[in-house]
Amino acid sequence: MIFEERQIEKNNFSSRATLLFSLIILGLMTVLIKVFSLQVSGYTDYQLAALKNKNYAVPVQSLRGEIFDRKGGVLVKNQPTFDLITRPNLIADIDSFLDEIEPVIFLSEAEKFRYKKLHKEKAFANKELVLKKDLSTEEIARFNVKSFNFQNTFIAKRFRRISDYPEIFSHVLGYTSRTDDDYKSMLEIPRSHWKDAELSYAHGLIKGRTGLEEVYDEYLSGKHGQRVYEMNANGQLVQPLSFVEPVKGSDLYTNLDIEAQKSAAKYIGNRKGAVVAIDLDSGGINVLYSSPAYSINKLSNGMSDIEFQDLVNDPDKPFFNRAIQGRYPPASTIKPAIGMYGLSKNIVNWSHKIKDPGFFIVPETGRVFRGWLKGGHGKVDMHKAFLVSSNTYFFSLAYQADILELSDHLFNLGFGQKVCLDCFDEDQVFVPTPEWKYSMMNTGWVKGDTVNLGIGQGYLATTPMQLANYTAILATKGQFFEPSLVIFGNQERSLKIWQDDGFDHSDWIKMHAALLGVIESDYGTARSIRHLKEFQVAGKSGTAELVSLDSKEAYLEVRTSELLRDHSIIIAFGPMPNPRYAVSVVIENGESGGAVAGPVAIEVLKSLINE
């Protein structure tokens, strides 16, 4: 090549090389700008993403608070049990490990099967695995002696939710049961991490399902802690990074009374029924018992499916909380309410007398309503009407009532309302009205329906809780507190007042005197129980008819079927003249109110008063 050509070639090369090297530098600058945008502009986002990759937070279960009765007796507690935990990643050969540990710890085939099934997965992820729950003291002792042989295994304390009175308090305390995750209480921990929760309870993550355990679940359950692990891309835990201790739940102090509840259970025995007792000074519910009961200890700590199904299918319905869900006709126990209505509306006064021939005929229709005593009680005023429980008197009073006013009046006494502040799943039932009847049965309200209300039969139904609340209104002369299971301070308690311009203090005095006479006088229908105690008690008994019959003879026939027998009911308060407790008792198919439900009420009052 000649010189010029070479020069041209050289220049050509130089410009092309410059172009290419410039492009390369441009490329490097582009990369640098991109890196800058990732590392400086996008730093926060990517740093979070990196943390999210590696941080694996698991919840640490908190202990639930305990539940106490009004004297400090423990109703529900956390009882330690001991579980054997292993670190599968440190166990090379499962079979030889199991062979070695079997002489120390008894293992069922199911336990071994479960362990082998989960071993590999837990070992890979460096997670712990329970080998056996609820070790016996012998097993613990044997293990402690030989623990040096098992470096990969340790005993951990786990708790159980236990009540010393699992049956008698079952409905009111309720039970806890396992929940797969409790993620709502700790939103910062993803749902899928809950399966690795560090447990405090042998039964796993638990949650209140019924009773106080449910109503106060949030209060009792405290706050979960969390342990954050560093996790690698394969999902293996590498090391713990941080720990936030769980906060134990608050203890719950209730108005319940162990001794009184025991009495209620003892005297109802194996009959079906319910008892509710209220402390008049506070509205505190001292007794809330439903029979038959079941064991909350079994339910809270894992019950077999068969046992559970047996409970569900039991014809006596043990899960049914009769005290707040059972609907019973109040029968004669409603008479004080009807009397209050008559007095306040000036339909009757205390000296107003009628002739009781043993029945009442509705003038318009000629329908006959019978009293419980053939031939009647003769001349009856209101005081006597309470004492002898004259049906005719209250038929005739109700006959003169305006059903809308009367149903309002009953509503104001707590019927057709939820009256308990913190009961689980209370039934409010209803107060019958013409509107209600029309919507339910598509027929009009007739006078006879009102007449029937006068003795607490017909469409009227109430729960033992509502009866107890109503009894508290009677006992406190209208100055009552909203019933509650948990103890509240004076400020938090709500005083409720029932008053009516037509019903003054002297009416209250006379009412108390009459209701006292029901039990304490020679003529009272519940006089059979007056010798059972040393203090005086006022009250009203009732016999709720399940079938409407015209004669005693007909009832004797019906009676042969136990489930059609009358319910026995009593409401009572004492000690008189300054009552401190109100109680209601219903015994299903127990027949005569005073004689059957009465003694239960008296025994409960006795254990409350003689504390």
Next chain:
Amino acid sequence: MNKPFKKIYFDPYIFFSLFLLSILGLFFLFSASNSDISIVLKQFVYVVAGFILMILVSQPDPDIFRRMSGLFLIFSLVLLGITYLFGPEINGAQRWVRIGPLSFQSSELLKLAVPIFLANFLFDKKLPIQRREILISLAIIFGCFFFVFRQPDLGTALIIACSGLLVLFLSGLSWGFIGGSLILFIISLPFIWNTLLQPFQRQRIATFFNPESDPFGASWNIIQSKVAIGSGGLLGKGFGEGSQTQLNFLPETETDFIFSVIGEEFGFLGVLLLLSIYLFLLLRCFYLALSARDRFCRLVIGGLSLTFAVNLIINLCMVVGLLPVVGMPLPFVSKGGSSLMSLFLAFGIIISMGTHKKFLPQ
């Protein structure tokens, strides 16, 4: 020169840059391999051997390389053929040839043989280059590209094609021809996509344009790489402290994604330092290319150093998410003996071409 045979041909700038890169590379590799010292030691042996090789290769006169260039290309192709017939299959690809205890990725040699051969073929041709010479060059380039592409090894094949085309461009290919080829290339893109690319390669390209479509599958690598680099911030998390790297969220930390490790543990400043070294090295090559003694040397230095630069930039763009994932190591830093050897070999040739001067003025 009294004792010309005693002169050692040596370029301190290149030597120093490569020394820094190699030392930093070993350092990064230690962290990227989760502190596996045996991997680092093995790489260290390669580095030492590489330096020796580079110094040896930079001694002969460029004319020797020129005369040997044909043989070199044939030798490389024969090795490639041996690989194709007898090489072990690793991850569905035949890339390795075994000579005694050493195994070597034969396609690495082609990265050098192709540009040197073309430089030799073109250095004495008149400007502008004639159609016949262009066609011969292109035939060689695409023949070699195709052999390697069939292994399959798209990354290396692209680099080989690139090395040849760069030499062709530098030697004075006419702009008209370049423009025409570009149009032809764009027209044939659908054909390339449908018939030449493997399904996994199409998948990679598809996820590149829509990385969130499959965050746990195909685009996992690139997402984790960006998280690693981004979370490094300005100063990095510190040596051995990168959670993305140490907890294995980042894939291929020792090879293709080692730059992400550097970004995570040493931050923007670390990246800046590393890129500065590369830039310095390239600028030195640029200077050597311009001041080389003849056209052959210019073409070889330009071809080899720009090929190196393309290799570097493709790796960088890939790990920061500017290009689809394609297997390509970060030169002098990623683990791997074959690519390191061929790099040292290339720089040995560059030094030889850049430092030998002709004393007889023409």
